[in-house]
Amino acid sequence: MNQAVMPRQNSKSPFEFTGGHLCLNFTNTVDNRKGLNRKELLTSYADLLRWAEEANILRMKDAGRLQNMAEAAPGQAKSALCSALQLRESLYALFSAATERRAIPGTALSVLNRAVQRTAQHERIAEDRRRFHWQLISPESSLDSILWPIARSAADLLTSPDLENVRQCASTDCAWLFLDATKNHRRRWCEMRTCGNRAKARRYYERQRSEL
Ligand SMILES: [Zn+2]
Structure with missing residues (x-):
């Protein structure tokens, strides 16, 4: 089995x-x-699948099919992972610029727009007992289908009043968004x-030192 797509089962979720x-x-x-010990948590397509399952955007049986596809076509799995990382970094650039009231980077917006347009080709409105919802068309047959709900989620948040409530963690190293x-x-x-x-703890330590 190719290392890059091997699932890391039973290990504690990162x-x-x-x-x-x-x-x-x-x-x-x-x-x-933003720290010296920056750590990438998505190092393989299997990591991406695991994240998507834990984020509840991927059904277990679809994950199994995508895993098999990734093992059969490791080059394509690698390129799906690259697209995912490119989208993720573009989303970080967009939302961090919005929270810091900086100019919105045009290239990041283009990356998102391309993902949104691809997503739209795989979405339809479905009905269940007179209730309507977005439904993805055959997500189990495309390695980058994990990105579809993420692109839609980003488009929704960017165009919602909630954008004002997006924050970046106050820790200088962390920079996580919420x-x-x-x-x-x-x-x-x-x-x-x-x-x-x-x-x-750091403030406490600094206070102790300054009192010495
Ligand atoms: Zn944090």
Whole structure:
């Protein structure tokens, strides 16, 4: 079996879903994005499948089919992973620019628009007991189908009033993005347990030192 597409079953998940929105969770698949020990969490197509399953955008039986396809065509799986990383970095560039009120990078927007247009070719409106919803057409037959719901999620968030509540973690290394759904809109950390506590510990340590 090709190393690049081998599933890492039964190991503890490296992924966290604290972003409050699918596309933001996707941008948070890099640990310590701005730190010295930056860590890429999507290093193979199998990682991407695992993330998609944990994010609930991929059914187990579809994941199995995509895994088989990836093993049969490792070159295509690698290129699907490259497209995923390119989309992820474009989303990070777009949302971080929006949160910091910087100019929106045109190339990142073009990457998203291309993904949105590809996605639209694979979507339809389905009906179930007079309720309508978006449905993907044969996601199990395309290696990059994982990107379709992510592109739609990003398009939805960028065009929604919620864009104002997208924040970047206040930790200098982390830079994870999240949707601040708190009442007073003052959430500062991707997760208090990790980044928030680290910052608190650092402040405590600095205070102790300055008192010496
Ligand atoms: Zn953080």
